Amino acid sequence: xxxxxxxxxxxxxxxxxxxxxxxxxxxxxxxxxxxxxxxxxxxxxxxxxxxxxxxxxxxxxxxxxxxxxxxxxxxxxxxxxxxxxxxxxxxxxxxxxxxxxxxxxxxxxxxxxxxx
Amino acid sequence: xxxxxxxxxxxxxxxxxxxxxxxxxxxxxxxxxxxxxxxxxxxxxxxxxxxxxxxxxxxxxxxxxxxxxxxxxxxxxxxxxxxxxxxxxxxxxxxxxxxxxxxxxxxxxxxx
Numbered sequence: 001x002x003x004x005x006x007x008x009x010x011x012x013x014x015x016x017x018x019x020x021x022x023x024x025x026x027x028x029x030x031x032x033x034x035x036x037x038x039x040x041x042x043x044x045x046x047x048x049x050x051x052x053x054x055x056x057x058x059x060x061x062x063x064x065x066x067x068x069x070x071x072x073x074x075x076x077x078x079x080x081x082x083x084x085x086x087x088x089x090x091x092x093x094x095x096x097x098x099x100x101x102x103x104x105x106x107x108x109x110x111x112x113x114x115x116x
Numbered sequence: 117x118x119x120x121x122x123x124x125x126x127x128x129x130x131x132x133x134x135x136x137x138x139x140x141x142x143x144x145x146x147x148x149x150x151x152x153x154x155x156x157x158x159x160x161x162x163x164x165x166x167x168x169x170x171x172x173x174x175x176x177x178x179x180x181x182x183x184x185x186x187x188x189x190x191x192x193x194x195x196x197x198x199x200x201x202x203x204x205x206x207x208x209x210x211x212x213x214x215x216x217x218x219x220x221x222x223x224x225x226x227x228x
Contacts, residue, residue, distance in 0.1 A: 043218035056214040101212030107159030
């Protein structure tokens, strides 16, 4: 099975612009989560989608948004970019069907966003 | 209450030695504790995970020890190899796993 894919891998934007990142989950996985990774703050949860619905949201401003399509692919959007948004954005997918709820999250390689 | 504290920040171990990384959590509602390994340029990959109903779980050279009363858990890497050099993250979550709360990471270097 192909792993989680994220596009683009690298992105350079300027302050004030907006950006859209894409994530294709492992085939059959219905849950997609997004995380931001920075040297200063580490890994922080952004949001999680299941069957096109946002089930859980982290503590990020409204400039960060996402959506999930019927084929489970997901996009996240960041509007009005700030310098502090420079980070590695990671997408993870899981089956979200295990009875004990401990479905493993499988991560993609991330999109490296640089805001100038 | 949502924090997971991880130590040490960095660790150097000789080849063949035991690498030990520790984590502590505050939220007693957490009941799923995974460890992830991340190589440069890659996303994190699950190594091993534990639920609080067991005190230890072993998979190959990797062992999680869990102390529910102390709210601590640790990763032991036996017979550490240069290929184990990576950044290791502990995490915690309630079940079902919607979101992971992460430790700050430990950069492990195994010296040949």
